[in-house]
Amino acid sequence: MADIRNDFVGIKSPNPFWLASAPPTDKAYNVVRAFKAGWGGVVWKTLGEEGPPVVNVNGPRYGAIWGADRRLLGLNNIELITDRELQTNLREIKQVKADWPDRAMVVSIMVPCEEQAWKAILPVVEETGCDGIELNFGCPHGMSERGMGSAVGQVPEYIEMVARWCKANTRMPVIVKLTPNITDIRYPARAALTGGADAVSLINTVSSITGVNLDNFSPEPSIDGKGSHGGYCGPAVKPIALNMVAEIARDPQTRGMPISGIGGVTTWRDAAEFMALGAGNVQVCTAAMTYGFRIVEDMIEGLSNWMDAKGHASLSDIIGRATPNVTDWQYLNLNYVAKARIDQDKCISCGRCHIACEDTSHQAITQTVNGKRMFEVMEDECVGCNLCVNVCPVEGCIEMVPLAPGTLDQRTGKTVSDSYANWTQHPNNPMAKAAAE
Amino acid sequence: MSEGRYREGIATHRLDAAEYAENLNDLHPPFDRHEAQVEADRCYFCYDAPCMNACPTQIDIPMFIRQISTDNPLGSAKTIFEQNIFGGMCARVCPTETLCEQVCVREVAEGKPVRIGLLQRYATDTAMKAGAQFFERAPSTGRKVAVVGAGPAGLACAHRLAMHGHEVVVFEARPKPGGLNEYGIAAYKSVDNFAQAEVDYITAIGGIEIRYEQEIGHHFTIGALVLKYDAVFLGMGLGGVNALGGADAQASGSVDAIEWIGELRQAADPGAVPVGRRVVVVGGGMTAIDAAVQARALGADEVTICYRGPRERMKASVYEQEVARSRGVVIRFEMQPSRILTEGGSVSGMEFTRHGETVTIACDQVMKAIGQTLVAPDLGTAADKLVLEGGRIVIDAEGRTSMAKVWAGGDCVNAGEDLTVAAVAQGRDAAESISRALAQ
Numbered sequence: 001m002a003d004i005r006n007d008f009v010g011i012k013s014p015n016p017f018w019l020a021s022a023p024p025t026d027k028a029y030n031v032v033r034a035f036k037a038g039w040g041g042v043v044w045k046t047l048g049e050e051g052p053p054v055v056n057v058n059g060p061r062y063g064a065i066w067g068a069d070r071r072l073l074g075l076n077n078i079e080l081i082t083d084r085e086l087q088t089n090l091r092e093i094k095q096v097k098a099d100w101p102d103r104a105m106v107v108s109i110m111v112p113c114e115e116q117a118w119k120a121i122l123p124v125v126e127e128t129g130c131d132g133i134e135l136n137f138g139c140p141h142g143m144s145e146r147g148m149g150s151a152v153g154q155v156p157e158y159i160e161m162v163a164r165w166c167k168a169n170t171r172m173p174v175i176v177k178l179t180p181n182i183t184d185i186r187y188p189a190r191a192a193l194t195g196g197a198d199a200v201s202l203i204n205t206v207s208s209i210t211g212v213n214l215d216n217f218s219p220e221p222s223i224d225g226k227g228s229h230g231g232y233c234g235p236a237v238k239p240i241a242l243n244m245v246a247e248i249a250r251d252p253q254t255r256g257m258p259i260s261g262i263g264g265v266t267t268w269r270d271a272a273e274f275m276a277l278g279a280g281n282v283q284v285c286t287a288a289m290t291y292g293f294r295i296v297e298d299m300i301e302g303l304s305n306w307m308d309a310k311g312h313a314s315l316s317d318i319i320g321r322a323t324p325n326v327t328d329w330q331y332l333n334l335n336y337v338a339k340a341r342i343d344q345d346k347c348i349s350c351g352r353c354h355i356a357c358e359d360t361s362h363q364a365i366t367q368t369v370n371g372k373r374m375f376e377v378m379e380d381e382c383v384g385c386n387l388c389v390n391v392c393p394v395e396g397c398i399e400m401v402p403l404a405p406g407t408l409d410q411r412t413g414k415t416v417s418d419s420y421a422n423w424t425q426h427p428n429n430p431m432a433k434a435a436a437e
Numbered sequence: 438m439s440e441g442r443y444r445e446g447i448a449t450h451r452l453d454a455a456e457y458a459e460n461l462n463d464l465h466p467p468f469d470r471h472e473a474q475v476e477a478d479r480c481y482f483c484y485d486a487p488c489m490n491a492c493p494t495q496i497d498i499p500m501f502i503r504q505i506s507t508d509n510p511l512g513s514a515k516t517i518f519e520q521n522i523f524g525g526m527c528a529r530v531c532p533t534e535t536l537c538e539q540v541c542v543r544e545v546a547e548g549k550p551v552r553i554g555l556l557q558r559y560a561t562d563t564a565m566k567a568g569a570q571f572f573e574r575a576p577s578t579g580r581k582v583a584v585v586g587a588g589p590a591g592l593a594c595a596h597r598l599a600m601h602g603h604e605v606v607v608f609e610a611r612p613k614p615g616g617l618n619e620y621g622i623a624a625y626k627s628v629d630n631f632a633q634a635e636v637d638y639i640t641a642i643g644g645i646e647i648r649y650e651q652e653i654g655h656h657f658t659i660g661a662l663v664l665k666y667d668a669v670f671l672g673m674g675l676g677g678v679n680a681l682g683g684a685d686a687q688a689s690g691s692v693d694a695i696e697w698i699g700e701l702r703q704a705a706d707p708g709a710v711p712v713g714r715r716v717v718v719v720g721g722g723m724t725a726i727d728a729a730v731q732a733r734a735l736g737a738d739e740v741t742i743c744y745r746g747p748r749e750r751m752k753a754s755v756y757e758q759e760v761a762r763s764r765g766v767v768i769r770f771e772m773q774p775s776r777i778l779t780e781g782g783s784v785s786g787m788e789f790t791r792h793g794e795t796v797t798i799a800c801d802q803v804m805k806a807i808g809q810t811l812v813a814p815d816l817g818t819a820a821d822k823l824v825l826e827g828g829r830i831v832i833d834a835e836g837r838t839s840m841a842k843v844w845a846g847g848d849c850v851n852a853g854e855d856l857t858v859a860a861v862a863q864g865r866d867a868a869e870s871i872s873r874a875l876a877q
């Protein structure tokens with residue numbers, strides 16, 4: 001049996017599945033249910049300053065997009081940080097941590113960008129006995145209008161400054177949660193590291209409007225006919241999150257900094273992908289909000305079954321394994337040649353590959369062969385783009401087959417080389433020529 | 438349970454009202470919006486889709502399904518009606534398992550076709566409920582066309598002619614329009630008086646006058662129509678019924694299946710339609726299946742379909758046979774009818790020969806479903822000028838008969854497939870041919 005115990009910046013949990021700071025972690029009631037279900041840890045719903053708590057809207061705070069059978073693909077919210085009294089939260093955090101010592105208890109915090117505010121809250125949080133703190137620099141709505149959340153996360157200098165304050169005022173590990181609503185995720189990550197943060201977690205939600213009501217022209221979710229951009233999460237944001245995790249993991253300046261991967265994690269497979277790209281563990285919100293806490297059972301079992309099948313003994317065997325394979329476009333091997341091949345036994349003759357290639361790609365798939373409806377790849381036209389594979393409704397029906405070195409590429413008339421050559425060396429690259437001169 | 442269920446002989450009111458309602462309800466309940474969208478999502482939007490080519494009216498099936506999935510049911514209905522103005526009835530009665538759904542790539546791949554018929558029903562029902570009309574008459578051409586028969590062939594032709602701006606007069610022998618949609622299709626395929634609602638929807642385009650109880654061969658002749666109109670379309674279906682030959686008997690309890698179904702379709706109270714306790718249906722087509730299933734629906738205790746040929750030659754599809762079996766009908770093959778047995782003027786059984794041996798089935802009602810014929814006198818004095826083949830009118834690829842200015846389509850022609858959808862296709866195509874001819 002694979003060992004899936006997790007150690008993230010010294011915070012130990014029986015598995016790498018944490019609940020992200022969000023409604024599932026807003027009260028002892030929910031968190032206890034989560035721990036009973038088997039979750040390895042939680043990041044408590046973001047706490048604000050002492051004093052009257054924030055208020056939420058009293059109408060819809062979620063919007064969504066769905067697949068045909070109402071499968072929830074993306075969720076959007078305009079909820080703020082916790083709207084419960086600070087003392088109530090602290091009391092509950094302390095109790096739950098005492099009752100569940102083996103689970104990770106991280107507390108998310110968001111207070112104004114003044115050192116005094118952080119100095120005030122850190123000791124009272126520390127007093128709960130929690131394992132660490134997460135700085136919420138990500139919330140893209142409401143709080144950002146008040147100079148907090150993503151308003152901080154979008155300015156690397158602020159990130160560095162607040163991280164430094166926190167490190168100076170607490171013994172606890174500091175995780176900086178990043179917003180994806182920036183142009184290059186490496187800058188805030190570097191700032192967190194420079195400020196002394198122990199780790200980053202990402203992504204928080206993506207600014208979004210999920211839809212427009214075409215009867216009254218209100219954006220969704222609609223509060224009395226008006227809407228405000230919310231934060232987008234769930235399966236739809238996973239590709240964005242994966243890329244951002246990889247960018248930080250492979251950046252020479254931040255390489256090795258622990259990352260807690262967040263964004264659309266729904267299954268054990270998603271979690272494994274995040275960890276392969278460099279995340280030390282994962283956090284989950286939307287999947288739990290969609291299906292309830294029970295899904296963690298399958299996440300735990302699925303992950304260890306996969307690890308057993310592949311011979312991975314512990315999480316360190318998989319974390320970061322895919323990171324070295326993420327590279328810049330300019331270093332991709334231009335001598336690698338692949339061609340689509342359609343398995344005629346699996347083909348159900350829907351013709352989607354044909355029309356996709358015909359209308360929008362390279363006119364490389366037949367519609368008829370000898371007068372019969374039949375879809376075949378014409379190797380002399382195929383550029384190997386993979387579009388047909390992606391539009392084919394039958395898994396495994398169309399495959400991209402690499403041409404072996406020494407064989408003829410019928411499209412270019414050139415023999416496939418066994419050497420590696422990339423854009424930096426390509427004759428069409430003006431920069432390459434300049435370098436050669 | 439009503440006490441009449443096991444009454445011997447032929448009887449009415451075998452069941453109570455709730456049972457009739459349940460038994461004669463929609464064979465396949467319609468999709469609601471969500472079900473339709475989920476099912477529509479299963480469609481792969483195939484290129485040059487096989488389903489479309491399998492539809493006799495060539496409906497752009499992938500497009501109408503995509504329009505359902507994008508929540509554009511009116512656009513979807515328009516796509517359907519453009520090719521098939523009887524898209525609503527066809528959605529209910531087409532044997533899709535041998536047409537579009539048979540060649541659906543998902544049927545081929547996994548044995549589960551996209552439910553094209555039910556999706557078509559969703560779109561057309563939505564549009565008809567909304568009273569959405571998609572076609573307008575072109576400016577009047579001043580040309581007049583006579584159509585004989587207000588069945589699917591005749592009305593499909595009339596609608597397309599009206600679209601092209603011609604004046605259409607439909608001569609219908611019966612007091613109601615619809616043809617077999619009204620008098621023949623099984624009750625559980627066309628509930629809630631759909632056939633009449635559909636005729637109203639189709640004729641709402643205007644320019645179509647239906648004259649009822651006007652029987653060609655009786656009230657007038659083809660020759661007379663040819664003289665008075667610029668063109669004539671014959672869509673009178675098959676009025677006659679094949680005889681059992683030596684096996685026939687005029688005993689009470691021996692009925693023509695189509696006539697019996699027609700009686701049921703017209704009955705305000707299905708319980709008032711007499712049915713035997715033990716019924717033998719002779720035949721192997723859709724009519725035999727429909728008669729048998731409806732006999733069961735009315736409370737017949739034992740219903741046996743006796744087909745003279747082997748299983749593989751039976752015209753009713755495997756799926757229809759399954760429907761019948763699931764409703765408690767027994768199907769027996771290689772049963773060559775020899776004679777109806779009577780006792781005191783009433784049917785008491787039926788005798789068959791099977792591979793030389795005599796098989797007798799006791800029963801109190803025999804329903805004959807052994808095919809229909811064209812009634813020659815229906816053709817009027819022009820009968821000699823119309824070339825027939827196998828008892829049906831010969832037409833060319835455009836629907837033209839051997840007589841000048843006369844077109845034909847539907848069950849009465851030699852190219853007929855005895856399917857509503859084929860009748861619609863032929864009526865529509867003949868209208869296009871007529872329009873082209875009139876434009877010259």
Ligand SMILES: Cc1cc2nc3c(=O)[nH]c(=O)nc-3n(C[C@H](O)[C@H](O)[C@H](O)COP(=O)(O)OP(=O)(O)OC[C@H]3O[C@@H](n4cnc5c(N)ncnc54)[C@H](O)[C@@H]3O)c2cc1C
Pocket residue numbers: 530531532585586587588589590591608609610611614615616617618621622623626651652653654672673674675676695698723724727815846847848849854855856857858860
């Ligand atoms: C019992 C039964 C069940 C069926 N079930 C199905 C099914 O489930 N699915 C399917 O696709 N097909 C089914 N069919 C076949 C389908 O009903 C026919 O193929 C279709 O109705 C043919 O259309 P039509 O317009 O050619 O003829 P019809 O529908 O027969 O219409 C002909 C019209 O012409 C009128 N007429 C006849 N003679 C004259 C005359 N001399 N003068 C004036 N008017 C005249 C008739 O009254 C009638 O209104 C079934 C047929 C039967 C008998």
Ligand SMILES: Cc1cc2nc3c(=O)[nH]c(=O)nc-3n(C[C@H](O)[C@H](O)[C@H](O)COP(=O)(O)O)c2cc1C
Pocket residue numbers: 020021022023045046075076077079080081082108136138139177203204205232233234235237262263264265283284285286287
């Ligand atoms: C309703 C809701 C409220 C959230 N509130 C917070 C919050 O208070 N603090 C925070 O750091 N992130 C908050 N998030 C963001 C989540 O923690 C998480 O980063 C994001 O949803 C992406 O993960 P997912 O795709 O698994 O949902 C919230 C998300 C949702 C849906």
Ligand code: SF4
Pocket residue numbers: 339340356357361362363364365377378381382383384385386387388389
């Ligand atoms: S890989 Fe691209 S170019 Fe080649 S057949 Fe498929 S779609 Fe066409």
